Amino acid sequence: MSVIARQIGQCFAAEVEGINMAKPLSREDVTAIHAAMDRYAVLVFHDQDIDDEQQLAFTRSLGDLEHAIGTSLRAPDEYRLPTTFADVSNLDKDNRVFTRDDRRRLFALGNRLWHSDSSFKATPAKYSLLRAVSVPSKGGNTEFAYMRAAYDSLDTETKELIEPLICEHSQIFSRQILGFTDFTEEERQRFAPVRQRLVRTHPTLGFKSVYLSSHAGSIVGWPVPEARAFLRDLTEHATQRQYVYAHRWRVGDLVMWDNRQTMHRARPFPVHEPRDMRRTTLMGEGPTVTQAA
């Protein structure tokens, strides 16, 4: 079967036909998917009737897996899914919807802010693969913004200003924006900030993009309020509607995106409805601070 990627909505998003994730990928399929991810930054695969093992196998055929250990407020005995998955659902381990004021839900509301997955890890995520197992009756879209276009459209002065900058990222910063601040001492240590470049260069194609995320809470060497105001301005610029693709989920969709050149956010949906989304993640090449901008 030949693989076809057809642009949808934005220049950086495409729908892919010709992939059945229930079956092992051929070498040609793997090459075609990587080529499509180089050409686009968001790929949509519809009607994938697969289970967790098949999602894992598909993910592993494309690279090295990133595990999700200690990145949420779920205690180790509260995990619904193995740590090969990031549980992006609003469900507890017995598949019950979190109550409105559940601490784990409130922490996870950070996903409503523009971010890049695992930017709070020293080696952040490369690709994320999110599969819709159940979707709410309305809302719950995921929106994507293209950080390559955001970079290209900056003026020369701003490009020169941000080129050498290093930011500090932590989930504590993103949650602080929403007024979630009641972290335990253990959580504060677990979510200690890591450093990331603000300008990234695509490792094989060589273009630049801004590496923004709501997890970014400071710029090394800058006063904090000035850094936050500046990052907020940059984020506002980068997430203008002309750079945004909004994905409306159907059960069986799997969307794969490149965290190195996009940000994304989840949109609201009815509180009491289940939204079961399961993410596998491919690890990035290494810490961005050791990569040339």
Ligand SMILES: [Fe+2]
């Ligand atoms: Fe995310």
